[in-house]
Amino acid sequence: MTASAPLVRLLLVDDHEIVRAGLCSLLGNREDMEVVAEAANGEEAVDLAVKLKPDVVLMDVTMPGMRGDDATRQILKRVPETSVLALSVHEEDAYFFQMLDAGACGYVPKRADPDLLLTAIRAAAEGEVFLHPSVARTLVQSCLDRSPLEGKQTTYNDLTERQRQVLILVAKGYSSREISEKLNVSVRTVQRHRANIQRALNLEGTIDMVKYALRKGLIELEEA
Secondary structure (H helix, E strand, O other), rough: OOOOOOOOEEEOOOHHHHHHHHHHHHOOOOOOEEEEEEEEOOOOOOOOOOHHOOOHHHHHOOOOOOOHHHHHHHHHHHOOOOOEEEOOOOOOOHHHHHHHHHOOOEEEEOOOOOHHHHHHHHHHOOOOOOOOOHHHHHHHHHHHOOOOOOOOOOOOOOOHHHHHHHHHHHOOOOHHHHHHHOOOOOOOHHHHHHHHHHHHOOOOHHHHHHHHHHHHHOHHHOOO
8 A cells, every 4th residue: 555545534334332342343344444434324424424524435235224225325425525325235126226326336245255345435535436345246147138218308419529528438437537548638627528528417426427328328237
């Protein structure tokens, strides 16, 4: 780990204290990560996220009181610069799509290898999508099976050439930093392009951008 690596500030949300303790033990020793707070339920998570503005929230899906998807929606509405990464014991499709629809940028089962979780956190901190292999194919297959975005006015032809390049690279899984290096522009410029693309195509996040690219045939199944 280089000294210049950005510090990822984390909020851990889980109703089981032993799970939070295990996560603290795993993440607390990382030079590029800092656990800034813990929450035992969705209500606490929203309050702490608004107060502390963490880079990434590790969000449990099922908790007493406010559910993980509801907490995710509130956090992203009030602290849009924060990313939410779902960490759950559930791997059923319903929970998976529930969290993605709420705006989570990824979904990792609690049984996942610790190194995979660390990779997911770093991706989330960059504003990118990370899906565990066990759920990634479910998303891709759903995109291929479903009809084009109902009720959304797509304006792909109205995008600039640079915006199209950024859209395709995002859909292929490149981070904003990697895209900036490929296109020889600043990370801030890439982020501005992403925001403009989402606004033009009426997309709500990176997951929607991936879905859109698959449906338009801009990327192949193997690239998603």
